[in-house]
Amino acid sequence: MSRRPIRSSETQIIFSPESPRYDRTCWVCLASDKDDDAGPVLKDWVRPCRCRGTTKWVHQACLQRWIDEKQAGNAAAPVLCSQCRTQYRIVCPKLGPLFECFEEYEKIIDAFSPLATAFLVLGGVGWCANRFGMLSLTQTLGSDATAALLENRDPVLIHVTVPLIPFVLAGSRFIDWHTYGLRLYWWSQSQLKRFVLGDDGCERNEAEANSTSRMREPAELKSSSDAATITRRVMGGLLLPTCAAVCGQLLFDGLIEEQWKKSLLGGFVYVLGKGIVKMMYRHQQYVRQASRTILSWDES
Ligand SMILES: [Zn+2]
Ligand SMILES: [Zn+2]
Known part of the structure; x- marks a missing residue:
């Protein structure tokens, strides 16, 4: 070897x-x-x-x-x-000059294609975002106010702020303020209980001690992050202007003159109302989880 x-x-x-x-x-x-x-x-x-x-x-x-x-x-x-x-x-073996040129041409196309595709995709997304932003503005402010707003042709407004609208709307749904609201509610409840019953809770009567000892501390329910949840949140955010406009129209038509005030109040009522229902639902979930029991096999 x-x-x-x-x-x-x-x-x-x-x-x-x-x-x-x-x-x-x-x-x-x-x-x-x-x-x-x-x-x-x-x-x-x-x-x-x-x-x-x-x-x-x-x-x-x-x-x-x-x-x-x-x-x-x-x-x-x-x-x-x-x-x-x-x-x-x-x-x-070497290629002939014709095919060598063709190979070079293919290489150049290959090098530019990702860039061109990214450019086209970003352009398309930007165009859609701009149209959506315009639609949201028209829905919430009314067509006259939108036209007045765009009349000054401020480039920052038209090319930056308006296309950002759908992203801000979709992103806003990922701020989980319900959880903080619910925690605040629980905290205020426990504070109230301590205030009423005294610091160490020794004044609790027998019945209440029994009922609370049966309650366990359940594992915190996590909001899932699967594709369905994410798309639901994105859609919810994108539909927010529509919901705000509809709520404003239903609740404040005749009471308020300007479209944008109606939409603002409508949106506020919609978000707050939905949030409160969601917090109550999650509180119920917590209570159910806390007092669940597991049945024996022969009992069922
Ligand atoms: Zn061999
Ligand atoms: Zn080797």
């Missing part, structure tokens, strides 16, 4: 028909030089990487097959030796 140190300049796929007939073993097919039944294809040996010892040699044909498998159809993909991580130096 050859013990010569291998320099990096030698690390390429080289045909070596006249390599000395040492005890070479192909690490792919495990055939060795001594196997006389090897066909002419398996006479081409190559030492393609920095590996030494038994994994140094491989048949050119075996390695080609192995590289095909690794590249999985992408002929430009680099392939490394799985042992020493040397990148195989794969050379193909």
